[in-house]
Amino acid sequence: MEPLLQQMEKELVGQRQNIRLLVTALLAGGHVLLEGVPGIGKTKMVRALSGLIGGESRRIQFTPDMMPSDIIGHVVFNMQDNRFETIKGPVFANLLLADEINRTPPKTQAALLEAMEEGQVTIHGVTYPLPDPFFVVATQNPVEYEGTYVLPEAQLDRFLFKLTMQYPSHESEKQILIQHAPFTRKQEEKQAPVYSLDDILAQRRKLQDVVVDDSIFEYITTLIRKTRETKRLLLGASSRAGIAVLMASKAWALLDGREYVTPDDVKMVARPALRHRLILSPQVELEGGTSDHIIEETLAAIPVPR
Template sequence: MEQLLLQMEKELVGQKQNIRLLITALLAGGHVLLEGVPGIGKTKMVRTLSQLIGGESKRVQFTPDMMPSDIIGHVVYNMQTNQFETIKGPVFANLLLADEINRTPPKTQAALLEAMEEGQVTIHGVTYPLPDPFFVVATQNPVEYEGTYVLPEAQLDRFLFKLTMQYPSHEHEKQILKQHIPWQKQQASVATPICTLDEILAQRKKLEEVVVDDSLLEYITTLIRKTRETKRLQLGASSRAGIAVLMASKAWALLDNRLYVTPDDVKMVARPALRHRLILSPQVELEGGTSDHIIDETLAAIPVPR
């Protein structure tokens, strides 16, 4: 995992924390919604990860005319054999990049619900298990809303994290430009996988060894419940959100070579695990408030366990 992190950071300048959170989600068995303006490396980040972990990866460019069968697959009649055959869709992969997921209608978005939650899809009444591990990374543009469809709450709740990619710093942007100068460009080394799928599954199994003290369980429970009590939110965090924070905290600790969770681990994953599950009240939106602000304020109001 350390080698994977180092190689990812070498290929993607200025995205250290998002890279670590992306791999945390992979270890925790969750999925990621990656939001950012065009041209800052969202697709490159996912493509680099797919090359480094091996396995089968597929990319789907979502469009308004896409149907659910284009994602999960369909049944066709073979006239030569006089039998119906199942054509499996791109969802049958270890890593699925759902590019611009908000450009497809809700009916097609819903095709991913069963896959993301249960690791299986149903085609014409027959259920097929998906490969293990199965990891979805969906991207969306936060600026351009013409021709887009808002992701429903049920779909958003299936994502463990919502990561927001910002513009790189001045120095990092200069390094990115240097990578495109022939005599300064480093030789790409992403062709060879650094870890195997079996090793990733073994690391997931190791999550069971990560210890979470009862005081931290109380800390997470209080955080989740307080989001439901504030009048600044129309909708607070669900029980699934609490599970997301717990599993992500354990995976973050494991990436830090620890078999125990600390309050700092919870604070680190709280924003990406909760920001897409909260619905702001109209007044807060008018005042320019964000989910991140409310999460930070809620954390600040809860005593940190010792």
């Protein structure tokens, strides 16, 4: 998948690791919550991926007045044919960009729960399967809270990764300006797909061949259980979190051209896979602690398998 990664890195300067983690989640069959301040390329990253993998992509701009039927679809009566018709919503796509997901009420946020977990939606009692692959990337702004609704833990747990986009380095930001120097208002030419949906599904099947040694299983299990033992957390990682770390580790190894998982793979995916699943104690929050710090400390305290 190197051509796909290289093309995305050309379009998004200074986001190499987040790009690779985004594609890792796609390979692992998970979903991604993308967090960052406005103007650093969250939406552009997803649009770049959607243009390079083919398939159907949709974008939903979440607003406070949005209803669940605006996402999954609804039933209308066709007076001309004298029958009811099902109008499918934008969720029926291979890649769904849920832009500013925390701006819509919990009732509408919950409309994505069944879609993200089961790969299907129910419209007026009838269940419809979603396209395969089905990949959700949701964005949110971490600094603006007025008019927003915090995602509940059940919703957060549906995301394989939570990626945080930071400001680019000095050199990367300079390169971004150079790229936009010849800017015009003309429509950008759509990139030709470099990877088909069948290619992605074929890569997913290769995950079954990625070898995981028993020491790696022990390493991940110890990591997950350690998060439940510390008093710095009100809620540690669940068994589903352990599965997320395992599948993401296998996908990261495959993306790196290997058919076996190493402890470094686990360390690489641990933070994005766990940071949104942990609930800090009030004391840690007052002290300015973060989930990332606790994950790093927990990894440092566990013996690395050889």
